[in-house]
Amino acid sequence: MADALTAETILGTTEDVLRRYGPAKATVVDVARALGVSHGSVYRHFPTKAALREAVTQRWLARAHSGLSDIAASDAPPVDRLRDWLAALFEAKRKKALGDPELFATFTVLVGESSAVVDAHIASMVDDLTMIIGDGVAANDFTAPNPELTAKAVFEATARFHDPAHAGSWSDPDVDTAFKAVVDLLVAGLRSRR
Amino acid sequence: MADALTAETILGTTEDVLRRYGPAKATVVDVARALGVSHGSVYRHFPTKAALREAVTQRWLARAHSGLSDIAASDAPPVDRLRDWLAALFEAKRKKALGDPELFATFTVLVGESSAVVDAHIASMVDDLTMIIGDGVAANDFTAPNPELTAKAVFEATARFHDPAHAGSWSDPDVDTAFKAVVDLLVAGLRSRR
Numbered sequence: 570m571a572d573a574l575t576a577e578t579i580l581g582t583t584e585d586v587l588r589r590y591g592p593a594k595a596t597v598v599d600v601a602r603a604l605g606v607s608h609g610s611v612y613r614h615f616p617t618k619a620a621l622r623e624a625v626t627q628r629w630l631a632r633a634h635s636g637l638s639d640i641a642a643s644d645a646p647p648v649d650r651l652r653d654w655l656a657a658l659f660e661a662k663r664k665k666a667l668g669d670p671e672l673f674a675t676f677t678v679l680v681g682e683s684s685a686v687v688d689a690h691i692a693s694m695v696d697d698l699t700m701i702i703g704d705g706v707a708a709n710d711f712t713a714p715n716p717e718l719t720a721k722a723v724f725e726a727t728a729r730f731h732d733p734a735h736a737g738s739w740s741d742p743d744v745d746t747a748f749k750a751v752v753d754l755l756v757a758g759l760r761s762r763r
Numbered sequence: 764m765a766d767a768l769t770a771e772t773i774l775g776t777t778e779d780v781l782r783r784y785g786p787a788k789a790t791v792v793d794v795a796r797a798l799g800v801s802h803g804s805v806y807r808h809f810p811t812k813a814a815l816r817e818a819v820t821q822r823w824l825a826r827a828h829s830g831l832s833d834i835a836a837s838d839a840p841p842v843d844r845l846r847d848w849l850a851a852l853f854e855a856k857r858k859k860a861l862g863d864p865e866l867f868a869t870f871t872v873l874v875g876e877s878s879a880v881v882d883a884h885i886a887s888m889v890d891d892l893t894m895i896i897g898d899g900v901a902a903n904d905f906t907a908p909n910p911e912l913t914a915k916a917v918f919e920a921t922a923r924f925h926d927p928a929h930a931g932s933w934s935d936p937d938v939d940t941a942f943k944a945v946v947d948l949l950v951a952g953l954r955s956r957r
Contacts, residue, residue, distance in 0.1 A: 712951075722944035726920040734928035750916035757906070758952030 841899030
């Protein structure tokens with residue numbers, strides 16, 4: 570069994586162990602035991618407990634992101650890509666928060682520990698938005714003297730619909746109306762001739 | 764002493780007691796003792812512990828709000844009022860969060876207990892924004908088919924700069940740049956001819 574042990578297998582099991590024991594109690598020994606290997610086998614892939622926790626956090630965050638980059642790089646008009654991208658991010662986050670609240674709470678703790686992982690994740694999302702907004706400027710659809718700064722502003726202005734701190738209100742009956750109103754206002758701002 | 768006891772005196776002392784004992788431990792008896800009165804004297808003004816906690820929370824939230832309504836109702840052009848109002852809200856919240864972090868943490872707990880108080884506070888802030896945006900529409904400065912819905916969108920889109928959940932990043936070096944970029948985008952959205 571040990572020779573077939575891949576990083577991906579370890580990370581999948583780590584997620585199960587975190588779900589079962591919670592982020593405060595889960596240890597590398599628990600992960601090794603669940604895999605039926607020695608903890609040395611786990612450490613060969615992830616040299617420290619912190620490295621393992623960071624890798625599993627990154628994997629979990631990347632899952633939310635899957636599909637977003639495809640939307641950003643598609644051939645659709647920039648304004649459609651922007652709306653689709655923001656809606657897909659909100660939908661993915663909401664599904665994770667409401668569909669598996671325990672795992673979401675677990676990863677909210679892990680995310681708080683790994684600011685470098687989170688910063689990289691946010692940077693990759695701002696990159697997507699920068700590409701869309703830059704394309705919109707090139708197509709004369711959007712006005713944005715500094716597409717990266719504007720991409721950050723769009724990301725910040727929609728925090729209420731993707732930052733886990735707001736997850737408690739994502740099942741409110743009027744949250745979709747609120748989301749649409751915010752996106753409409755941001756799109757209008759991007760389309761304006763300043 | 765007891766005959767001079769006003770609701771305002773009780774609330775001021777309650778805030779001191781909350782600061783000293785923390786929101787989990789502070790009791791009405793502690794407040795009465797600090798005032799040198801019987802707890803019956805406190806209950807004559809606030810019939811339950813919950814009522815006292817709600818009243819002190821409301822008072823604390825209203826302090827952030829002082830000055831905002833004046834900005835909303837001033838004679839300045841709507842776009843200036845909107846920028847000033849959003850900047851004043853961010854500044855007030857930031858001052859409270861960074862200037863007295865312990866009291867801020869205490870009230871973050873209390874705010875979580877009193878959803879009716881918070882809802883009323885948010886409604887009064889959205890009223891301010893609705894007035895400003897409505898005036899902007901009347902002056903032909905803004906486009907907003909439904910000023911109240913747009914006011915809510917402006918409030919949501921700036922959550923990162925007034926919601927206590929984000930207080931941890933309010934001393935970031937680039938937070939003022941981020942704030943300005945968001946407000947610029949929202950103002951451009953309001954000014955656009957859709």
